[in-house]
Amino acid sequence: MVGTGGPVATFSVWDYVVFAGTILAAAGLGLFQAIRGRKETSSAEFLLGGRQMTAVPVAMSLTASFMSGITVIGTPAEAYRYGTAFWLFGFSYAIMSTVTAEIFVPLFYRLGITSAYEYLELRFSRPIRVIGTSMYIVQTALYTGLVIYAPALALNQITGLDLWGVLVATGAVCIIYCTLGGLKAVIWTDVLQMVIMLAGFVAVIARGAVLQGGLTKIWKDAGEGGRLETFDFDPDPLKRHTFWTILVGGSVMWVSIYSINQSQVQRYISCKTLGHAKMSLYVNMVGLWITVSLAMFSGLTMYSIYKQCDPLTNGDVGTTDQLLPYLVMDILAVYPGIPGLFVAAAYSGTLSTVSSSINALVAVTMEDFIVPVWKGLTERQISWMNMGLSIFFGGVCIGMAGVASAMGSVLQAALSIFGMISGPLLGLYLLGMLFRTANSVGGLVGMITGLALTLWVGIGGQIYPPKAEKTNPLPLTTEGCTINQNYTTAYPWTSPVTSQPDFRPALADTWYSLSYLYFSLLGLLITLVSGLLVSMITGGCKQEKLNSDLFVRKNDLICFSFFSKSKASDVTEKAAADFDLGADNAAFTDIAVMCKDGEKTTKL
Template identity: 80%
Template sequence: MVGTGGPVPTFSVWDYVVFFGTIVGTAGIGLFQAIRSRKESSTEEFLLGGRQMTAIPVAMSLTASFMSGITVIGTPAEAYRFGIAFWLFGFSYAIMSVVTAEIFVPLFYRLGITSAYEYLEMRFSRPIRIIGTSMYIIQTALYTGLVIYAPALALNQITGLDLWGVLVATGVVCIVYCTLGGLKAVIWTDVLQMVIMLAGFVAVIARGAVLKGGLGKIWEDASEGGRLVAFDFDPDPLKRHTFWTIVVGGSIMWVSIYSINQSQVQRYISCKTLGHAKMSLYVNMVGLWTTVSLAMFSGLTMYSVYKDCDPISNGDVATSDQMLPYLVMDILADYPGIPGLFVAAAYSGTLSTVSSSINALVAVTVEDFIFPVFKNLTAKQITWMNMGLSVFFGALCIGMAGVASMMGSVLQAALSIFGMISGPLLGLYLLGMLFRTSNSIGGIVGMLLGLVLTLWVGIGAQLYPPGNDKTNPLSFNTTNCNVKPPTNFTTALPSTSPATLTTLADVRPPLADSWYSLSYLYFSVLGTLVTIVSGLLVSIITGGCKQDKLSSNLFVRRSDLLCFKFRTESKKVYMTEKAARDDNLGVHNSAYTDFDVKMKNLEQISKL
């Protein structure tokens, strides 16, 4: 009987057909884009889609890039365990979209960059650019490993497929269409994957509503179980989720993800005009709202089904991240192909994120490490190099999945990684964009100090997790559990359970219940503020007020704000940059944007 615990069915033949059909279709888009663009093999085409993308597909790609398998698996489990406080991230998404679209996009688009970290050299120095790029590569490899691990765990739970076999297959599929199709393949597969991901949520909610007697009954059960309490205004920074940690901490964290993360920057600068680039972020905001709402309601559906028999307490699943796959097989097994659609949804979210990460890692490696050293590469050499790097980073991300398996809850672990590394980087960018006084010495000292502090608190929190008084898990019961397995079902528990770091509960240091218990959403706030404040102080001490006059193009302008010009300024800027590249770089054509050429043309561009 549904919702009473015990083993659940495994995949049927039709589930496998639907699942593998989706994967083949995804890879087919990459092949199609490779064939379609075979005569346009420049680096700009491979990494930026020729800068001719429009707002809607880019917006869906932006949403899919970080609404990954972690969202499909982890967010409903969050609602099941802690309630709908996570829904408050809708405020964070809105703040992030406005800040990124009106402050960061105009500046990056005006400079005509390919790598987001080119700005750090323009504003500060090459060593800072190298450090920033290296931090991004480490962060992205770790995060992508976690993204690969999440749906592999789900597949292992409900199909019995080997965990590491699924991990490798994920990486291989992404490598294929990233290597062959470049950014266009990534964006258009993201569009398909976003649709499939949302369809998976809808299937779970619809079936749950039928079983429980309507959406109103699900909402009523969630209310009785305390799952609808969202607004906690307690200012305690040690509490995991409150209104302030989510809206303040979450906003800064998501700004650090969307404004300076190469995976996202690469998308909106691929738009053909500044207006399309800005609009893609606002459409993306709606996509984020839709995704998190469906994910949250899927979690409430899960609670309504299992309110009298918690599968975790009953031993039916090993971790909360296996809850949604367990639910799917419990309530949808009678509909062949639908469980396959759900797994395809989780897997699609992963493919979109992994492919985005691989493409972005190739972009920053080429722009920040290879082209400055090897300036005479032919177009053919560059093409083969891009493909080779796609394979290398795909393999690296598969390897990092092993590390990710030791980080506990996939949702919190993923956001913690961004907070620890992206926070100091965001502080560095704001230091350069908003304060003319800041210099290279202040920038590097501020960023490193911010990074040390965020890594200290983040790693400490991983070793000494906060107690229940700070995380506030809600109650469960097993009063209606049926532990006798039906004879026609097979046990679907994972053959490989996720490893977790050992909790050193018996030797907790004094900082464990204070500093290490800081909400993970404040990691980015800490890194950003420490970087800005210390960077400004060091800059003033080291002569930042007396440095040479800097180009106004390197700073945020009032004219950047709320300025939608779809066919004028942004197009002129891009065409001027392209002409400068073509005239000065000869054999490279649009494959490589030379740093000196950009700097010489900044003032000319600003007059357009």
């Protein structure tokens, strides 16, 4: 009987057929893009899709890239255990989209860069660019390992397939269409995978509504279980999710993910016009709203079904991240093929993120390490290196899955990784974009200081997790279970949800209990303040002639671009008009940005 505990069904033949067919379709689409563009073998075509992409597919790719298998698996479990506070991230998505589209996109698009970290060398120095790229590579490899691990847990739970076999298969599929198809393959497969992810959520909600007697009953059960207490205005920074931690800390975290992360930057600078680039972020915002809403309602559906028999407490699953796969087999196994669709949804999210990450890692490695050192490489040599690096990074990401999985809940672990590393990097970018007095010494010291503090609090929080009064898990019961197993199933690489070390230092309940959503804000503020102070102490940038393209301009913003008559002096009138109207990017046709003798100049 549904919702009463005990073992559930496993995959049927039709489930395997649907699952395999979906994955092959995704890989086939990637290969089609590779064959279609086989004559276009340039690095720009491989890494940036020839800079001819349009807003809608890029927007769907942006959404799919970070609404990954972690979202499919982790967000419903978040709603089930903690309620709907996570829904407040809708505000954060709106703030993130606006800030990224109006401040960062015009600057990167104007400079015509391939790697987001090129900016750090143009504004500061070559060593800072290398450090920034290295931080990104470590962050992305660890995050991607976590992304690979999430659906492997799902498949392990409901199919019994070997965990390592699933991990290797995931990486192999991504490596194939990433290596052969480049960014176009990644974007167009993301579009298909985004549709599949949403379909998986809809299937869970629809079946749950039938079983429970309608969506109204699900909503009522959630309210009675305390799951709808969304707004908590407590300013305590140690509480995991409040209105303020999500609105303030969450917004900064998502800005750091979308504005400077190579996986995202690479997409919107691949657009053929600035207008398409900006629009892709606003369409992506709507996509994020839809995705998180479906994921949260899937979690509420799960609570309505299991409100009297929690599978985790009952020992039916070994970790919260296996709750939704367990639900799928419990309620959808009667429809052969539908569980296969759900697993394909989780798997598709993983494929989109892993392929995006591999493509971005190849881009920054080529642009930041190989091309500047080995000058004179032919396009053919670069193409072979691109493909070779795709295979290499695919293997690295598979290997990192074991490390990433030791971090507990996949959703919080993923966002914590970005908070610890992207926060200081975002502070460094804002230091360079907003303050002319900031110099290389200040930027380097600020970034290292911010990174040291965020790693300290983040790693401390992993070793000494906050107590329940700060994380606020909602009550669950096993009173309605007909089969009470009273044990916790042991699964590879999983950590007990409430594990606490025997010894807790004094900082464990203060500094280490800081909400993970504030990691980015902490890193940003420390980097900005210390970077400015050190820059002023070391003399600022008085001796340097800085290219005005490296700073945020007033006419980059929509509210100024259509009404301002003044144009930048270092851009031709036609280029300026094209820039404001969203025509073809002048940075790729009329302007060549060079660094010569340590001085930033612009050549028309």
